[in-house]
Amino acid sequence: MSKKLLLKDAHIEGIRYLETYRKQGGYTAAEKALKMTPDEILEEVKASGLRGRGGAGFPTGMKWSFLAKPEGVPRHLVVNADESEPGTFKDRYLMEFLPHLLIEGMLISSYCLGSNVSYIYIRGEYSWIPDILEEAIEEAKAAGYLGKNILGTGFDCEIYVQRGGGAYICGEETALLESLEGKRGNPRLKPPFPAVKGLWERPTVVNNVESIAAIVPIIDITGAEYAKIGVGKSTGTKLISACGNINKPGVYEIDMTITVEEFIYSDEYCGGIPNGKKLKACIPGGSSVPIVPANLLLKTVNGEPRYMNYESLADGGFATGTMMGSGGFIVLDEDQCIVEHTMTLARFYHHESCGQCTPCREGTGWMHKILKKIEKGEGKMEDIDLLWDIQRKIEGNTICPLGDAAAWPVAAAIRHFRDEFEWHVKNPELCQTQNYGLAHY
């Protein structure tokens, strides 16, 4: 059984409220942290090996150490709660059930980074959660954990919640900052990174909800102890939101030492695939990461079992591997049509493209149109090569990662399931009359 650090108290009734949260030891990590120096906290975060839980897996301690500290310029912590990646819903769970864990993590992080005004930018569709967060912020303030002179330390900190307007692109950190400044959420060119020029051109750390929540157990048990959980550079625990063709969809906390097979089939996690169907493929890190067929999902290129961690999932590079991403784990059984699935994703990325760069704005639209044609049985063999060509021209040629995120699912689908695309071209009449995914496999 995986060790639980974030969700250990999630089942306790009333844990959303300060009184219950404190009864379970809540805010003792913050009290401990406020007696440490900011540099001591930073050393603990570095020692923990924590990697950003939003998708990129960038080392959190390193990101914090990049924060510029010019004299007299305010700095900010911004929590990215714009959780919009298809298949990803772990941050929603944390904020809905454990709002004080996030606020405690923000208090410690804000103190370490020197942010007196910190923000939570939350996706507009999570319409009921800002009220939960704001209630928790008020409780924390009344208890002296936020506001002026927190616990008599002289440190001041306010937290504000800002709702997004429903654009996926505002989860990209610089688009988020633009939106937070009241502008259209267009991504900025990087560098400069937010750590140098972020919110209102001030040094800013943008971190995912889960990353900031993880600061609480890191301070609680120490960075060194946190680093002992997991394996290699995949330290600590990771929240996985599991969905698709599984018996037990939900949010699970894993310690990154379990295999993919165990995660899908064990009763502790997904509980297997309904109706005894066979596993066809899986997208383990949210819709932006490459899809992997079952044979490569259960074993790596070395014939080893594949583990639920950053390194093992990526084993073999994009040819055979994928990414941990945001931990949005989507399972597809043998009845699912890969062409239809890829077309649905292409439609999503085209709709969500901000339109600033030509390869993304035009390319996502072309990919969607071609996939729609193939899916309906109206495509030609050359369309598959054209699709391949378009995705290659998008990848690496755009301002922000949305371009890559649109290209990778198409590339991986063609690489691993080309015969399924060809089947659609060769069987136009069957495409319109039956479940071609099932007919083909």
Ligand code: L3W
């Ligand atoms: C200072 C440097 N800071 C890097 C910082 C950078 C950022 C972080 C990671 O995209 C991915 C995307 C999605 N000085 C720095 C530096 N940084 N070098 O490190 O940066 P980066 O560019 O590798 O990634 P990103 O722009 O944060 C995130 C993928 O995650 N994804 C998840 C998407 C969806 C969600 C969601 O719904 N919650 O996260 C899934 O795979 O496609 O590739 O902070 O500033 N020299």
Ligand code: SF4
């Ligand atoms: Fe906008 Fe797409 Fe360019 Fe990102 S890659 S800046 S979403 S057009």
